[in-house]
Amino acid sequence: MFGFVIKHFGFLKYVPLAPHVFDAMLKVWTAFSRPHVLGYIDTIEAELMRWQGMRLTIHKYGGIQFNYHGKELGHIHSNGLLDMPLSRKQKHQLMQQHATVQDHHTFKGTGWISLFIKAEGDVQLTMSIFQLAYKTRKAKMSPTNSHYTVPIFV
Amino acid sequence: MFKNLFTQKSLGFILSNALALVLMLASRIFIRDNIGLSASTTLIFSEFVVLPFAMGLICAWFWRKEGLSSMDILKHMLINTFLAIFLSLIALGEGVICLIIVSPLLWCFMIAGAFTGKALFGYNNQNLNVSVVAILAIIFITDASSIHQYENMVADVMVIKAPPAKVWQYVVAYKRIEEKEKYWLFKMGMPSPVQSTADGYYLGAGRKCIFSNGYTFDEKIVTYDENRNLTFDITKQPRDPEIMGHIDILRGQFLLKDNGDGTTTLTGNSWYRLYVFPVWYYDMWAESVTRNVHIRVMEHIKKLSEAK
Numbered sequence A: 001m002f003g004f005v006i007k008h009f010g011f012l013k014y015v016p017l018a019p020h021v022f023d024a025m026l027k028v029w030t031a032f033s034r035p036h037v038l039g040y041i042d043t044i045e046a047e048l049m050r051w052q053g054m055r056l057t058i059h060k061y062g063g064i065q066f067n068y069h070g071k072e073l074g075h076i077h078s079n080g081l082l083d084m085p086l087s088r089k090q091k092h093q094l095m096q097q098h099a100t101v102q103d104h105h106t107f108k109g110t111g112w113i114s115l116f117i118k119a120e121g122d123v124q125l126t127m128s129i130f131q132l133a134y135k136t137r138k139a140k141m142s143p144t145n146s147h148y149t150v151p152i153f154v
Numbered sequence B: 001m002f003k004n005l006f007t008q009k010s011l012g013f014i015l016s017n018a019l020a021l022v023l024m025l026a027s028r029i030f031i032r033d034n035i036g037l038s039a040s041t042t043l044i045f046s047e048f049v050v051l052p053f054a055m056g057l058i059c060a061w062f063w064r065k066e067g068l069s070s071m072d073i074l075k076h077m078l079i080n081t082f083l084a085i086f087l088s089l090i091a092l093g094e095g096v097i098c099l100i101i102v103s104p105l106l107w108c109f110m111i112a113g114a115f116t117g118k119a120l121f122g123y124n125n126q127n128l129n130v131s132v133v134a135i136l137a138i139i140f141i142t143d144a145s146s147i148h149q150y151e152n153m154v155a156d157v158m159v160i161k162a163p164p165a166k167v168w169q170y171v172v173a174y175k176r177i178e179e180k181e182k183y184w185l186f187k188m189g190m191p192s193p194v195q196s197t198a199d200g201y202y203l204g205a206g207r208k209c210i211f212s213n214g215y216t217f218d219e220k221i222v223t224y225d226e227n228r229n230l231t232f233d234i235t236k237q238p239r240d241p242e243i244m245g246h247i248d249i250l251r252g253q254f255l256l257k258d259n260g261d262g263t264t265t266l267t268g269n270s271w272y273r274l275y276v277f278p279v280w281y282y283d284m285w286a287e288s289v290t291r292n293v294h295i296r297v298m299e300h301i302k303k304l305s306e307a308k
Helices: A003-014 A016-033 A035-048 A087-095 A121-142 B008-030 B050-062 B070-091 B096-121 B129-145 B162-171 B279-306
Strands: A054-058 A063-070 A073-075 A081-085 A102-104 A113-118 B152-160 B192-196 B204-210 B218-226 B231-234 B247-258 B262-274
Touching: A003 A016, A003 A063, A003 B070, A016 A035, A016 A054, A016 B070, A016 B096, A035 A063, A035 A073, A035 A121, A035 B070, A054 B096, A063 A121, A073 B162, A081 A121, A087 A102, A087 A113, A087 A121, A113 A121, B008 B050, B008 B070, B008 B129, B050 B070, B070 B096, B096 B279, B152 B279, B162 B218, B162 B231, B162 B247, B162 B262, B162 B279, B192 B279, B218 B247
Parallel strands: none
Antiparallel strands: A054 A063, A063 A073, A073 A081, A081 A113, A102 A113, B152 B262, B192 B204, B204 B218, B218 B231, B231 B247, B247 B262
16 A cells, blocks of 8 residues: 555655655554554654754655754654665665565665564664664764765665 | 643643634635635635644644653544544534544644654754744635635436336425435434425426435426426525535436336436535545435435336
8 A cells, every 4th residue: 555655646745744644644554553563663763863963854755754964864654664775785785684674665776675664673673774874874974084975875 | 720731731732722723713704715705614725734734733842842652642633633623513613423524634634743743843853843834824824815616516327127207206206215324424413315395397396305304405496307307406505514514505416318128227416516625535525425315315216116
């Protein structure tokens, strides 16, 4: 259902409030079908917002987006779907190590990954992937990094 | 005592509803109908979309330090929805069925506002705060001062195992429907059609459509093409706080087609004008209600016509 909406009604992201409402409906659906997932998302949000330089915004398709100094580290839709931009190498390694880490539901063949947060173990995995992205981004944005440029992950 | 009453949590509920009520009443001044006159019964898109969203934002502002979980916010927004519809019942005189119809829309937009507000205010993120409020205000004022008009037609078709001449007599007028209600809104108390009477079988005759709560639609036959076409304009209809206060039925029509095998294809058409917006939400309900009115009447005509 989520994939269908993104694929066929993606243009609605340009309609004011439409992504917010779409995510609100996802949240209601999740609250009835898998209420524990909302708790997992809250846990991840609370933990990530403790990290220095992190900011929370609304993702353009709805859901919460985590930014490090204005650059996206990843976003979570209210059905528990995590999307993160990584390097292709990082993506390849993660997909080999964890069966739950999948190619992005839309951006196939890029560095983007998708992961459905369904169980406690997925929360730990999500945190470790965010940690990886955070460290990578932090290193790239460090002024001491002689190769510092605006990082492009995908 | 007042200190306990006006906590951050209760202020979210109180002030969001107070603002909504004030804006609902204020918008009565600005809303215009299709010819630019004040239309105090018209309820617009902004009142069901922008206002609940703003209510969610207000709650999020007051609850930003409460540490509420997502599930808590959903529950709080559900309470706020009930509060808002209760206030609408008292202050705006809306009907219960109408409020049942509107509640999912309110809840959804309040949730969207509350979670957007959480992202905006929850972590001292000051970006976009002003622009969000400004966008909402612009949408509200533009919408309230725009002309609102929407008309639609619903058609339903049924095959009756009887010739057109037999069907025709029940199309013009029919005795009381004794069948139990099948449509869930009728079961919940929404008035359903029970009987139709006519002054006579001729062009210009008066016709009455009587509903279960005693309300009567006065009609006038404007096309009387025997065994083929009965069209009637609605000349007077009850102003009810329930859904009928937000919709005008303009015209009704029964078309009969002789299938040549002793059966008749009966088509029921209704034209209506909506006074509630957004159309994408309320027209879905209007179509559903009109369709179920059609089906109830047409099934009754079918039963009468097919009786030996």
